[in-house]
Amino acid sequence: MAFSAATSIIVAQAFRYLELAPPSSFGDDSEKARDAAEMYPVAMSSCLAACDWSFASTSVSLPALAALPTGIAAEDAYPYSYQLPGDFVKMQEVGDGDVDFRIDATGLLRADAPAPLRVRFTRRLTNEAILPADFQDAVALRLACYLGNRDIGTTSKLDRLEQIAKTRLQDAMRGDRGNASSQRYDGRDDEGFWADEVTL
Numbered sequence: 001m002a003f004s005a006a007t008s009i010i011v012a013q014a015f016r017y018l019e020l021a022p023p024s025s026f027g028d029d030s031e032k033a034r035d036a037a038e039m040y041p042v043a044m045s046s047c048l049a050a051c052d053w054s055f056a057s058t059s060v061s062l063p064a065l066a067a068l069p070t071g072i073a074a075e076d077a078y079p080y081s082y083q084l085p086g087d088f089v090k091m092q093e094v095g096d097g098d099v100d101f102r103i104d105a106t107g108l109l110r111a112d113a114p115a116p117l118r119v120r121f122t123r124r125l126t127n128e129a130i131l132p133a134d135f136q137d138a139v140a141l142r143l144a145c146y147l148g149n150r151d152i153g154t155t156s157k158l159d160r161l162e163q164i165a166k167t168r169l170q171d172a173m174r175g176d177r178g179n180a181s182s183q184r185y186d187g188r189d190d191e192g193f194w195a196d197e198v199t200l
Contacts, residue, residue, distance in 0.1 A: 010128060013136070014147060035150065043142040052122065055179070056089070061116040062117045062119060064080045064081065068108075079112065095118060138169040
């Protein structure tokens with residue numbers, strides 16, 4: 001884990017939403033620390049995957065694999081295979097938009113286009129300092145919801161926290177809209193602001 005709970009703003013805020021004191025670090029022997037260490041990356045990935053965030057978007061050109069890993073079969077429909085970057089969270093664009101592709105269970109990108117293949121994806125971030133404040137708060141709320149399944153005694157309180165988490169994520173999405181062009185990345189006609197319909 002990249003952070004200690006003592007220095008993580010997000011973890012500390014999550015426990016404030018739960019009205020609990022945060023653990024001293026992810027490395028201590030408490031149940032709270034173990035739960036936070038386990039669920040922090042899940043909460044972060046969940047929020048990152050919810051939107052094409054400007055601050056988490058990156059483009060790279062991938063080389064094709066010279067050979068498939070042992071036991072992995074080739075596919076006629078996808079003759080080229082690529083290894084996804086280690087910080088990959090969610091694919092946003094592949095090639096010029098006309099590339100037929102899929103990501104298989106092994107984590108390989110299979111495509112019908114030869115290398116070099118340009119991809120744009122949402123990457124995993126570990127430096128909290130570069131994250132917008134509203135996004136940090138959205139992750140904290142998502143983490144609080146995950147941890148609250150054990151720490152919150154009433155369903156109504158957890159339901160309220162879930163609703164706040166959904167609203168805060170929508171707010172973060174709206175805040176990020178000004179950091180990219182207004183056109184849709186997928187080339188489809190505008191169908192309204194999709195962040196208003198997001199569910200967690």
